[in-house]
Amino acid sequence: MCEVIKHRHRHDFVLPAIFTAIERGMFEFTDSVLQARPDLAWKLNQMGRNPFQFAIECRHEKIYSLIYRLDKRKRTVIGNNADNSDNCALHVAGMLSPLAKLDNISGAALQMQRELQWFKEVETIVLPRIKESYNNNNMTPRELFTRSHKELVKEGERWMKETATSCTVVGALIITIMFAAAFTVPGGNNGETGFPIFWHKNLFMAFIVSDAISLFSSTTSVLMFLGILTSRYAEDDFLKSLPTKMIIGLSTLFISIATMMVAFSSALFIMIHKQSWIVIPIIFLASVPVTLFIWMQFPLLVEMYISTYGRGIFDRKVKSRA
Template sequence: MKKAYILAKRYEWEEFGKFFRENKELLDKEIDLHKSTAFHYAAHSGRPSMYKEMLEMVDDPIGIQHVLRLQDDMGNTPLHEVAFVGEVEMTDHILKYNDDDESEQFEPLLFMKNNLGETPVYRAAALGKTKLLQHFVCVLNIDLSPHFHRNDSMSILHTAVIDQFFGTALWLLKTYGDQLADLEDDNGLTTLQLLATMPSTFRSQTQMGAFKNFIYPSKSLPTSIHLEFQQQALLPKYQDYQFYQDEEPIKRREDLESGEKGINQWSHPYQGNHSAFFWLWYSMWKAMAKEWKGIEKLWRKKEMHKLAEELVRLLAEKDKSWQQTSIATDRTVSMGKKKDQASEKQEEKSKDQQKHAEKPAYTPLLMAACNGILEIVEVIIRFHPQSIEHVSDDEQNILYMAVKHRQLEVYRLLKKLKMVRRLAGKIDKLGNTVLHYTAEFQGGHQPGYALQLQEELHWFERIEKRLPYHYTIHYNKEDNKTAKQLFQEKHNDLLREARNWIKETAQSCSAVAVLVATVVFAAAYTVPGGTDDNGLPRFLHHPIFLVFTIMDVVSLASSLASVVMFLSILTSPCEMWDFRSSLPRKLMAGFACLFFSMATTMMSFSATVLINIKLEKNKWTSTLTYSAAFFPVSIFAMMQFPLYVAMRGCLRSTLKRLKKITPRYIRNLLKRSKRKKIWDI
């Protein structure tokens, strides 16, 4: 069977069929090490006529029933392989033999399971073959209920969601929603809870570059066509893998093996009347997607996001899990307890029990809040506004989840709904306020330890402002500490790293600033062009000489200012709360002065060159000179740009302080006349 194996791997299906026409006795023999037969391989050929011909080569009625039930080492029959490809016509050819009289003594083909307990129908759903599923249900009138589960209790809907075939999942949910929506897997997760653990399938948790963020949304389109593009500006509506079409079967098999699908192979996704501008816009993006893989990937990603959002909308509407809430017991503020040896041992035992205790089962709303999936949180609150006050078994609410896992957008949503103060006025089972959960360092998003610590301090301060004042002096049960004490203890390692990082950075930058100051100071006494007999510069009244003088003075002043800033950092004690605003503000000012001094130094250098070689009248040469001079400055700016972006929080805090000292009547004049509705999510 070596020749048949090689022909199949080369996709030479004409020769493959010819080989078995000449060797019919080998049709039920194993071709490879995985016990696959000719019918397993022929399922991937994309040629229903050849498959039908191979089936007709088996003359014995009992023999054909036996051949169609041969399983490979994974337990897959030829029908399982056909379901893998999604071939409707091949499926009909196989199932035609399932109705013969001889098949009554065998197990029905549609109910044969592989090693995972998957029937061919289940396998078709797991691989996103929606057309084949529709054929099973609508044409063959097959009841999908017996195919809902496999051996590990994973439902057909769970599998489609895990494999991210959201188009198939939508069809299943719309067809069998009442039976599938509330099913749970082995971990006790419903489909909505499963989606709440998949943040990468939603836009709010997908990191993109500046260009992708620019072309992804459709809100910037003209108003007249905004509604038409709002849901499908770049994507086909409910487009999924089953809608891919190929002109050549061999090409489809190659794409299937490599996992690639070209956007030029998509069937036309729109039915209905649309404007001419719409068709032009769609055609433009389709043409660009053919040429640039990045646009095609973004298109596919946005398609996945839209399908996932639609799936969430259907599931959230039927979700009732939020109704099963615990009672948040009212607890008074604790001022701490004195410890003796017996109580310490008892506390250690209780801590060990808590560590080994099972985590409470959270609702989809709380799980989505943990992972920052704003789409799920918003939809559930829109359908069920009361769910925002749901309390878990450990007496924690949605605010606890957002604070514990540093989900700023979820917190902002709660703040917009005016619910933060209400939700913050609770103490959970362990005696922790919501402020205690800011102590757990989850890893920062900013570059540099100092800026990560600043981010943590901002987060602590943000929550502290919304907490009832007397809760800040509350001692928890587990550690017998206030939130601030626990925060400082848990962030000691980060503080140590932040000190080292900011001092090393300040020391390196101050050395560079001193070097720049030395150069520009020496340049002030080396006049370009020399002096005359009276000691005056020869180009005193030349415009470029004026540029040189101003830039040299500004560069010297900026470099010395940056030296002062960096020295103030080096001499600072670097206490934890200094990283809140003081130290980052000094670092930002030092960077800004250093960058400005380097830029003005290069401008004075360019002016000197132009004076000495007298090229001021040649515009092209002057432009090239300035461009060459600013090349190192540009590199410095690009390398330090992430730090400038990260320190924009310092600028925001400065603006907030200015806002506080601004009279109220002026602030009211600057506010918008129309405010958004609070609960209009």
């Protein structure tokens, strides 16, 4: 089909197909057709939007990344073109994503982050004056973004606060337990010298070190979550600030839980090491909370880290077209 359309001047039979392909996220088809007929990048649909503006509307990042095959001047022209409602590409990026795309992202905060990433990415291809341009509703791209994402910001704030509140309670409990455990060491203290009775054992050092790590990491976790609870929750905070605090908070909370279990297992083994038939099953059960945390929270932590500090959803290294 691509070989045939190369030698035809008419495009009316291809144009509906390429816009349908973009709507459905068919990257290979769109890529092949645009390579065969580069001029289709300038054609418009019924709303007056070119294929790349339509890809922004549908939030298909792979198809949108094909714009980087064009030189900077052509990218700017495509981004600055206004549709039938005087919406440029940045106005389109300021509209709320289709629900089908948002539902694939975990949590309202990450959804808001993805929307900001789209807006910031499209912002790089338009002229500075376009950022202050008005559409038919007399709104700039940023004003349209703020109005369209008002409810999503509220949902993201609620999601962040609920998560931070729950984790703060857990972190505070660990701080209390680990602080008390540091002064009630297994076996007690020597009445004459005041030193712990088992201080010469290697397992006792493992207990002390893991107790200290758990205390410090849980304290850090609580401080991060308190930082989330007291944030101003501006739109741009969802891009890096809030996700970074959540990443640090969840990571340190995981470390504190893991080291708390190590401290418990070490203390238990020191006191009743001769009864290994009791100790080994209990130590095995101590790994259950750590496993549950990994199962329930680790996927969210990884997704948040990749979304914030990963390579990004846009591919700017697409080979340039002359």
